Amino acid sequence: MAVYTDVTDADLTAFLSQYDIGRARALKGIAEGVENSNFLLHAGAGVYILTLYEKRVDENNLPFFLGLMEHLARHGLNCPLPVRNRSGGALGRIAGRPAAIVTFLEGVSATRPNEDQCAALGEALGRLHVAGADFPLRRPNSLGLSAWPDLFGEVSARADEVQPGLADLIARELIFLERNWPTGLPSGIIHADMFPDNVLFLGDAVSGVIDFYFACVDNLAYDAAVCLNAWCFDKDQAYDSQKARAFFKAYERVRPLTAGEAEALCVLARGAALRFTLTRLVDWLNVPPGALVHPKDPREYVRKLQVLQTIGGAADLGLIR
């Protein structure tokens, strides 16, 4: 949960005077997003999210994120639409921070997604990949394969504090992934963090995809692999291939996977599991004193990685051919 910067009523009035959405009728800091401060804003013209970008976010990336949301929303994806101010810009400043207003999306996250919700996720991810195809801006995946050795370097000395043998497990996995990582797969815009928190449902239908602040260009199938990890394990961390089958069936109705993607799926899933193991380890071992954020337990992803290491092929991951 995150509200790092306070917004005064005077700040807010001055900021909103640059927009055509009416005056503030309510502003509530919300426990959403880890990197930024987020507020639910009721204004004359409707309900919005006001985001203040905090120091960990590189301002140079903001045009990419905001432009992408606008592009995807205009292509029919239910995602937040940045509101442009009277000068035509989507990015402003409030309380000394870069800030943007986006439309609010109704919906509730699925705590334990069911099969129908996994199918709806698959369709939404497919549509995101198709809609992103002609987005002109580019941003590399700063948390992709090439970043993992450095992330491991930050935590290798203390990884065994979290789980005995963990440093060795990661070191061996890194070697495996570097040797087996696929090349030449279809690449494009990926969400890169499509966890249940970031997908809103009304019933079993997706009403919104949010939080595009890890979006980048990378292998499209890697995005699907992130979803398998986040959506298709049950609470005891057993893999639920039935949910995965529902996910893939719906995804492929929108965008069929190539033979190369199918073949690479197990490696991509292990890579996705390692990526979240590593970033959670970094956060877990670096909680600043007085932190307002509870880091997530990295062991959940270690366990997923170990399960994936035992899976032989894409069919066992639920991809039917």
Place this chain on the structure above:
Amino acid sequence: MAVYTDVTDADLTAFLSQYDIGRARALKGIAEGVENSNFLLHAGAGVYILTLYEKRVDENNLPFFLGLMEHLARHGLNCPLPVRNRSGGALGRIAGRPAAIVTFLEGVSATRPNEDQCAALGEALGRLHVAGADFPLRRPNSLGLSAWPDLFGEVSARADEVQPGLADLIARELIFLERNWPTGLPSGIIHADMFPDNVLFLGDAVSGVIDFYFACVDNLAYDAAVCLNAWCFDKDQAYDSQKARAFFKAYERVRPLTAGEAEALCVLARGAALRFTLTRLVDWLNVPPGALVHPKDPREYVRKLQVLQTIGGAADLGLIR
């Protein structure tokens, strides 16, 4: 900011099935309230606040708080109205915690209240006192004069860590207040925590008074004294008697203060300053590891107490006779 308990979509669906407000269309944990978990809830029938009462709240007090909000709302005060479920109850359970749904009030808190807002506050407080007169339930002030020695006992050994000489300053003030505390003043329902955070404005008009979880029965004028401390000091902690005059003028149009209350005002204001000094000290010196709440600086209230110690009479506090 506070979301201590997670609410799953399944919890929420089950809970809302007991109400007639439609299905959940959005649920966002909000950074409001320190004792409880609060969520902004968009449901079919409108916008609400869902509060989960955490362990620090005595469940036996909940009927008082919820009953009081209902009583005041029905008497025309803009305060949250508890929503009754189909069994007629305002209190239910969700995720293992006692919980209630109340109506959402629009408005934005005044970070630096102006004179007109202080006047609007005075009117709202007067109306609260009048409307509370025939509320039948009773709850003593658990943070009143008789509680202060014990609170001081919890922190006296370490108070000087916060500010040198503070333990001695408090010990002397406690003796002064015990000797000079007024008796026989008009008593009734007080809010007891009417800080700018808890009063919502649309423009300069009060659109809502929220957070009744310190409300109790005590001297009505003590509630006004809490407001003087929280609203009528400028950011350099100088007393702004013009704001106080605007506050009292509006309050007395609704409920004139008695001669006894006017005479006691300085002592009450010092008592209110000591109460928040003490509770802030307790919180400041007892931040649990991993706390999600930043405690407020007790020194702000020490400074206010020292200013009030130099003020000779109610006229200097802005009460014109």
